[in-house]
Amino acid sequence: MEAEGWPALQVERLDGEPPIAYRHRAREIVEIADGFRMGRYRGELAERMERRLLRLQEHSVELLSA
Numbered sequence: 001m002e003a004e005g006w007p008a009l010q011v012e013r014l015d016g017e018p019p020i021a022y023r024h025r026a027r028e029i030v031e032i033a034d035g036f037r038m039g040r041y042r043g044e045l046a047e048r049m050e051r052r053l054l055r056l057q058e059h060s061v062e063l064l065s066a
Contacts, residue, residue, distance in 0.1 A: 006037050017060045
């Protein structure tokens, strides 16, 4: 779900990333970003979500779940 009034996020596919892994990673990035945009995260949860977002932006989901 996109946060109203915010521009849509464009998530780049990582080199060699399989299409299914890209779709999963992009969806999770958008969900986390929308959560921040809508003020859903506070305190420790916000810190955890920020760390997850940073990892997702740099690594394929397949590598993160291993």
